[in-house]
Amino acid sequence: METFPVIDMEKLNGEERGVTMEVINDACENWGFFELVNHGITHDLMDTVEKLTKEHYRKCMEQRFKEMVASQGLEAAQSEINDMDWESTFFLRHLPLSNISEIPDLEEDYRKVMKEFAANLEKLAEQLLDLLCENLGLEKGYLKKAFYGSKGPNFGTKVSNYPPCPKPELIKGLRAHTDAGGLILLFQDDKVSGLQLLKDGKWVDVPPMRHSIVINLGDQLEVITNGKYKSVVHRVLVQPEGNRMSIASFYNPGSDAVIYPAPALVEKEGEKGQVYPKFVFDDYMKLYAGLKFQAKEPRFEAMKAMKSTVNLGPIATV
Template sequence: MEKNIKFPVIDLAKLNGEERDQTMALIDDACQNWGFFELINHGIPYDLMDNIERMTKEHYKKSMEQKFKEMLRSKGIDTLDREVEDVDWESTFYVHHLPQSNLYDIPDMSDECRTAMKVFGKKLESLAEELLDLMCENLGLEKGYLKKVFRGTKGPTFATKVSNYPPCPKPELIKGLRAHTDAGGLILLFQDDKVSGLQLLKDGDWVDVPPLKHSIVINLGDQLEVITNGKYKSIMHRVLTQEEGNRMSVASFYNPGNDAEISPAPSLGEKESDYPSFVFDDYMKLYSGVKFQPKEPRFEAMKNPAAASDLTPVATVETF
């Protein structure tokens, strides 16, 4: 990995002062050249984030840790002696916010945690919509354009994947999460500030996403690449396992509604676009089987259904 690469960290509070133009330029550059950036001073209360971290880790110890160990045993990888390429060293559950919440259907979650997750979800939803409008401004799109596209006829979908990556005895043999691009729209990640592991692929090198306390990591999904006609990119990323420490990850996905019609914005296409037009749910049905494969064949398959036969499903993922 190149040592002189500086990961983009953006102070969102500077949008309200004399450095607004420079801050907007930093966001635009990160979207074009990284597909990732890290926000500080984003407006989400730090005490809320601290409570989410504490309760997430408590929930894992109480309700998930034993299930994770049983899963490892059931798959025969509790004692690693070979490289494993079809399983992730990851314990997860999903909180759905929009269009309907499942917070009160999740077993063994405390009422305190449910309340905190509900508030946290609303804060992240607002931040996601603010960022989409900032992207519109940078792209020369009318304000609200991206939110309108995402809305479809029934509103966007929004959910949080709560993950823990427990210590792994042989991290060289298995990934915490295999390399992939995200299918959806805008991803907002609250990650552990003590245990690292998240990396993105930048110019052929795997680059660490720095674990900063109280930051929110932003990355772009495939839908924003299509809508921006490739000006903004979704980027391959992965999570490495670690021998010590339990890494927490709370990733919230602000995605288009299932019936949202996705296509390149007309004002961003100087010529016929290489990107397809499709209904978001159709893309997700394809993605669910080929998440850990390159995105370009997925785009081609949405343009030309016959190309889908060249894709070999290798993974099943949650869709929301």
């Protein structure tokens, strides 16, 4: 098995830039995932985020999770459970409008540090989108513009904990799926593993590395690149010991952004033509909500067949 792609972003500033860009391109084409080190977010900030996230879980969420497990009788499960996930989560929205001040139970220092962390991740996401543009031969800023909509991108964070599970062979932490959106930036636990992606029909571990940010591509990047880059099925396994922290931030198109394959890439493909549909992102999300844990291809087919809620007009060329 090839080794999981790890990208040292400092190498983008020197003579190894060309080789590093090739590794990123290969990761986008063949893995849908890669891991970043030296990404510019300080270790101190990441350590504080981790410490406060774990404290918040212990103080505010652990007991609630135990009560949910007891009420569902999950500890006594005898057969595989396919309709729920062994995870404790809450969501933060950053763009277009933040809701951090409205989330109950968050200490003030935790709110402050999550705002700072989100600002760093937003900057990193936009830097990565431009690196993808460069690899794809699209003009700088094309992907950011494609995501923009009328109010800018949607950007939010899912903060998850995967507590120890007495029946890890019967219950998934998070069932297999692809992500609906654009670019996902994950700060994961470096001690407790569990994230896996499907590559060439085999499940591959995404290695936990201290202070790294794991990147994966969502369905919208597959559409915009006309299938050159692909979103990849992934899942989270639970462990009998150890609580796994996962902070996944989703840099997604704006709700009214119109998504379609980049004309320059369609032209480059020649006879293959435009393989993916044109649609409003919010319409895709409504469809995805009920079909998250099913294959993505029927979702794309459904969008082809569906009339979007706004007049999409002719495909624009940028």
